[in-house]
Amino acid sequence: EIVLTQSPATLSLSPGERATLSCRASQSVSGYLTWYQQKPGQAPRLLIYDASNRATGIPARFSGSGSGTDFTLTISSLEPEDFAVYYCQQRSNWPYTFGQGTKLEIK
């Protein structure tokens, strides 16, 4: 099973700042890495698939990069609605696995 480790566990930033979230895989997942956003009481929302492709309707301030074992989700300038929990997930190998999440909170 591929283990995904996200860092940091919590990120405290202010609106307008740049957020950089990391996801590291225990073995290569090639480019098959997905990012989701989840707000309290809501289902997750697809942000980025295959490491760098923005899903439909996702603002351009969200970008993803990386390959192999190291991946990054960047939010260029935080909006108030971006404060949430972010999960990475791999679809390279069965079973699909998620990271433990990074909570992005308002500083």
Next chain:
Amino acid sequence: EVQLVESGGGLVQPGGSLRLSCAASGFTFSSYSMNWVRQAPGKGLEWVSYISSSSSTIYYADSVKGRFTISRDNAKNSLYLQMNSLRAEDTAVYYCARGQRGYSGSFDYWGQGTLVIVSS
């Protein structure tokens, strides 16, 4: 508009059974793979099971293998999860999630979830 609506959750005793349903609308259900993903209270996401569009391919997480059964009825636009021998650690919100077309391991639409509580 794509909609996924789960139902069937509730309180069940350890060792009991429950069948979850997910009603799909707004897209050609038979063309998409589907998944169940769960989230224990206050915890992260855990993928549970996958079923291909034709039901020809099915996968389970080790934690549920042998106890849970995924199925679908394309004529009824519905996805199911039969859960047997339930344990306390199965307590979670269960989401059905659509596999993205061409990238089936990414989930582009999710239901609102149904809560399963396993407790005596």
